[in-house]
Amino acid sequence: MTDEPLLRVSALSKFYGSRVGCENVTFDLWPGEVLAVVGESGSGKTTLLNCLSTRLLPSSGTASYRMRDGQFRELYRMSEAERRFLMRTDWGFVHQNPADGLRMTVSAGANVGERLMAVGDRHYGKIRATAVDWLSRVEIDEDRIDDEPRAFSGGMRQRLQIARNLVTGPRLVFMDEPTGGLDVSVQARLLDLLRGLVTDLGLAAIVVTHDLAVARLLSQRMMVMKDGRVVESGLTDRVLDDPRAPYTQLLVSSILQV
Amino acid sequence: MPTPLVVSDVAKSFTMHLRDGIKLPVVAGVSFSIRSGECTVLGGPSGAGKSSILKMLYGNYAVDEGQIIVQHEDGLIDLATASPRTVLAVRRLTIGYVSQFLRTVPRVSALDVVAEPLVERGEDREVARSKARALLAQLNLPEKLWMLPPATFSGGEQQRVNIARGFITEHPILLLDEPTASLDARNRDVVIALIAAKKAAGVALLGIFHDHDVREAVADRLIDVTAFAAGKIAA
Numbered sequence: 001m002t003d004e005p006l007l008r009v010s011a012l013s014k015f016y017g018s019r020v021g022c023e024n025v026t027f028d029l030w031p032g033e034v035l036a037v038v039g040e041s042g043s044g045k046t047t048l049l050n051c052l053s054t055r056l057l058p059s060s061g062t063a064s065y066r067m068r069d070g071q072f073r074e075l076y077r078m079s080e081a082e083r084r085f086l087m088r089t090d091w092g093f094v095h096q097n098p099a100d101g102l103r104m105t106v107s108a109g110a111n112v113g114e115r116l117m118a119v120g121d122r123h124y125g126k127i128r129a130t131a132v133d134w135l136s137r138v139e140i141d142e143d144r145i146d147d148e149p150r151a152f153s154g155g156m157r158q159r160l161q162i163a164r165n166l167v168t169g170p171r172l173v174f175m176d177e178p179t180g181g182l183d184v185s186v187q188a189r190l191l192d193l194l195r196g197l198v199t200d201l202g203l204a205a206i207v208v209t210h211d212l213a214v215a216r217l218l219s220q221r222m223m224v225m226k227d228g229r230v231v232e233s234g235l236t237d238r239v240l241d242d243p244r245a246p247y248t249q250l251l252v253s254s255i256l257q258v
Numbered sequence: 259m260p261t262p263l264v265v266s267d268v269a270k271s272f273t274m275h276l277r278d279g280i281k282l283p284v285v286a287g288v289s290f291s292i293r294s295g296e297c298t299v300l301g302g303p304s305g306a307g308k309s310s311i312l313k314m315l316y317g318n319y320a321v322d323e324g325q326i327i328v329q330h331e332d333g334l335i336d337l338a339t340a341s342p343r344t345v346l347a348v349r350r351l352t353i354g355y356v357s358q359f360l361r362t363v364p365r366v367s368a369l370d371v372v373a374e375p376l377v378e379r380g381e382d383r384e385v386a387r388s389k390a391r392a393l394l395a396q397l398n399l400p401e402k403l404w405m406l407p408p409a410t411f412s413g414g415e416q417q418r419v420n421i422a423r424g425f426i427t428e429h430p431i432l433l434l435d436e437p438t439a440s441l442d443a444r445n446r447d448v449v450i451a452l453i454a455a456k457k458a459a460g461v462a463l464l465g466i467f468h469d470h471d472v473r474e475a476v477a478d479r480l481i482d483v484t485a486f487a488a489g490k491i492a493a
Contacts, residue, residue: 030343188364195363217363221342235317235342242319246275253276 004066006031006172006204007052012061014047020228021047025061027223027233031171034198034205036219036236038212038251044228045208046176052206053093053174054083065172088118092165096177098157102149102164108135109145111164119168134163138193155186159193166197173198175207179214191217212255216240224248260329261291262352262431262462263315268324268338270310271488283488284310288324290481294430297453297463297476302483308466309358311483312433314338315464316355317345328352328431350378354432356424358439360416362409368394369404372422379427386426393422397448413440425452432456434465438472450475 005028014021022044029035037045050056052063054075064072068090075083087093095101102111112131113121121127132142138159149157158178165173178194179187195218198205209215215222215236223233224245232245243249268288274280285307292298300308313319314337315326321338328335330352335344349355354375363371369390376386394404397418403411408419417440424432434453438446446469453476456463467473 033343192363192365220346234320235345237318238320238342238345241313242272244273244320249275 004070005029006066007063008065008072009052009063010061012048012051012058012063014044014051014056015059020044022051022225022228025223025230027230029172029204029206031204032202033221034203034207034219036215036222037206037208037225038210038215038222039225040210040251043225045225047228048225049174049176049206049208053087053091054078055093068171088115089168090171092168092170092173094158094161094165094173094175094178096180098149098154098161101161102157104150105148107146107148108140108152108160111149111160112167115164115168130167134167135160137197138163139189153186155182155190158182158190162190162194162197166201166203169201171204173203173205175205175209177209177211178207179209179211187214194218212240212251224251259293259295260462261293262329263464264291264325264327265289265311265315266325266327268311268314268326269322269488270307270314270319271322285483285486286323286488288486292431292462292464294460294462295457296478297457297465298479298481299473299477300464300466300483301473301480306483307486307488308483309435311486312355312435312464312466316349316353316433350375352429352431354424354427354429356421356432356434356437358435360408360420360423362407362416364409365407367405368399368408368411368419371408371419372426375423375427389426390422393426394418396452397422398445414442414445417441418445421449421452425456428459428461430461432461432463434463434467436466436468438467438469446472 007029010026012025013023025048037048039045051058057076063075065075066072093101109128109131112134113127116127116130132145135142135145140156140159149160152160179190182190191214207218219236222236222239223230224239224247225231226247232239232248239248240252243252266289269286271281271283274282288311300311302308310319314321317337324338326337328337328348330348335348337345337348369387372390372394373386376389377383399415399418403415408416421437438449441449450472453463
């Protein structure tokens with residue numbers, strides 16, 4: 001285990017004019033750690049995720065990422081090309097709506113293969129074999145490899161998006177409501193799959209969700225956001241079993257029991 | 259005898275912000291230590307704060323005041339103020355915990371639920387599974403259940419999976435929250451034997467046992483939690 005974090009975030013803020021997106025967010029993320037960011041819509045969690053993944057530039061604050069050579073690089077000082085390269089190779093981004101993360105009019109195999117080609121793989125047979133392997137890891141039958149994601153169910157599309165993201169062996173994956181909009185039974189299957197992949201691959205992940213059960217199952221650490229600020233953070237089971245902030249208590253007490 | 263865990267002047271209360279900020283004191287002035295090779299038992303009526311104390315020692319409940327010093331790797335750590343990352347490392351390597359109820363994960367088999375803490379410590383998956391099989395057999399869990407997720411198991415079956423999961427590793431400290439509550443006599447005896455084996459291996463155990471016979475069989479020392487009643491100290 002390394003003693004250095006993978007990502008260091010310090011006093012990150014994003015303002016939209018006078019409106020607060022997120023304000024003064026500070027945390028470190030270590031390799032293999034899954035951090036859940038929870039809060040209701042409008043709490044700033046997606047703004048934070050978009051800033052961290054450099055899809056959005058913050059108004060102030062810093063975030064530095066430990067590159068594969070061990071050097072920390074300041075994310076917002078990289079060139080656009082460097083950031084894109086990071087996004088294509090070392091990072092993944094799983095969108096809530098798979099259509100935002102997939103190319104809907106090319107085959108499932110090509111969706112997975114495309115990321116491999118982006119990192120320089122050129123051998124067709126090898127790319128196809130890797131694609132088949134990844135489709136089976138996300139429980140998509142090999143005979144669907146030439147189908148377009150348009151012909152897939154919501155759960156399958158989401159699993160395909162995960163395969164597309166993980167095929168390059170990223171070290172950090174951002175997930176925005178990865179189980180949102182799926183049936184509960186499909187959610188359970190996806191969560192279990194994600195949990196297994198994250199453990200087996202030793203990924204670090206930042207998962208934005210409004211679903212505390214998802215946070216409990218996937219993450220070791222949690223940040224609770226309200227009105228753009230982090231109101232509570234800590235071990236996931238500590239935050240959920242002994243919530244301290246008024247807003248966290250409200251969230252936890254609002255969970256429906258089945 | 260080494261004391262790998264020392265609790266001093268720990269206090270805990272819950273503030274209910276949704277109920278006009280009422281403060282519910284739980285315990286205060288909690289001070290004790292546990293020793294390697296012994297089983298210390300927390301005693302006292304329901305609601306005295308026994309489970310809350312165990313949960314603080316595992317980092318599952320926050321601590322308002324005081325220190326919980328634990329010997330972790332080659333140093334001492336105060337769990338009351340440790341970072342989440344440190345608490346996770348302590349859980350992986352130093353403090354094991356058998357909770358009252360098993361929290362099940364969809365689609366993960368009983369065998370893998372039991373093997374998981376060993377795998378997290380870096381053990382080979384197959385070695386971990388074979389140890390898990392041995393423990394589940396010792397706890398008389400029917401073999402046909404091993405590959406099934408425990409969500410549909412009976413209370414006693416889930417509890418045995420939970421016990422196996424807690425006992426499979428060689429954590430130097432083991433916390434037990436009523437591990438025998440829903441077990442029949444035969445399996446209670448198995449748990450008593452497992453606890454005896456842990457003691458012999460030099461593990462420091464701290465437990466809550468409502469079952470009188472089990473307590474008699476395993477306890478080396480009894481700590482009466484009513485002495486830490488929050489009202490008493492505050493008054």
